[in-house]
Amino acid sequence: MxxxxxxxxxxxxxxxxxxxxxxxxxxxxxxxxxxxxxxxxxxxxxxxxxxxxxxxxxxxxxxxxxxxxxxxxxxxxxINTHNPNKIIQEAIIKNKIKELTNYDDLKREVKYGTNSKIDILLQDNNKKDCYVEIKNVHLSRELEVAEFPDAVTTRGAKHLRELSLVSKSGLRAVMLYLIQRNDCKYFKIAEDIDKEYAKEFYNALEAGVEVICMDTILSSDAINIGKNIQLLTNR
Structure with missing residues (x-):
């Protein structure tokens, strides 16, 4: 972008x-x-x-x-939370996210669940619909470790519950954490900041929700998708 x-x-x-x-x-x-x-x-x-x-x-x-x-x-x-969706959309269109390639159609802000909108809906006649929720990550309290959230987020927990229902219905559900910083090799949930979000995160994993963690290449000219980084789990 x-x-x-x-x-x-x-x-x-x-x-x-x-x-x-x-x-x-x-x-x-x-x-x-x-x-x-x-x-x-x-x-x-x-x-x-x-x-x-x-x-x-x-x-x-x-x-x-x-x-x-x-x-x-x-x-x-x-730190601009308006940018991640643009960055991810551009990366998907350019086939730069290997887990989200070869879909015919991309839609943004599609209504689903209970009064929710999915950030990106990917569709293809030969595949299951893929619901992609995107979260901006900027917090890092440990060397090379990015964390989310940085504050209690009831809305974020709700999104995880909605994704879990999507996955249980037989469709594809993806939680994508975009790490907007250039010094992290790992990502984890900040359970000490929001225990409810952490609970819903692990429930989502059990429900079959896929988790993608990616870093970014940042400069004063552009922000572009980087590489996948490792998810650290406590359970």
Whole structure:
């Protein structure tokens, strides 16, 4: 996924009212950027950390700037939760995710379950429908280990229950964790943060839900799919 224009380097100051974040550009000017991430953003909101912003030319937008990346030394972290679906859709179309190749049709935001929408529905006359739920991952508290979630997510637990029902009905259900950082080789569920989500995750595994964990290649120009990383389980 290419950014519409090269990102602008800044210094993060603070995040507030959930969707707002202040940054200082290299010319010294202070700008307010939209923060799409509604999670706790553990470990990525330290004052003074390098941030990367995109700027919109849309005159209807209240905030022209959007917060896209955080950089700590050589570690780059994607924090915009609007991007993972775009990244995965592009990767599927280009057959870059081996588990999700050779489907004729791709649909986004399709209603299913109880008042839910699946991120991506893949269909083919010769295959079972494939329901793909995507989660953005930016948390890492252990060396080379990415974790999800970074806060309690009742919505996320609901998605796992819905996927379990899809799998039990005989269709294909996939939970895809996109690790938007370049320093992790493993992924695990942050059970200490959300025990209910962890319970539903392991229930989903038992129900036949497939889990795919992939990292990303991040820069100020683009974010692209990387490679599969290992899932660590506690059971």
């Amino acid at each position: 290419d950014f519409s224009s090269k990102l602008v380097k800044a210094k993060f100051i603070k995040r507030y009212k959930r969707f707002f974040s202040d940054h200082i550009l290299e010319d010294g000017s202070l700008v307010t950027a939209h923060c799409a991430n509604t999670g706790a953003m553990l470990g990525v909101t330290e004052e003074g950390v390098t941030s990367w912003l995109s700027k919109s030319d849309n005159p209807k937008r209240k905030l022209k700037w959007s917060w896209e990346l955080v950089q700590k030394d050589k570690t780059i972290i994607g």
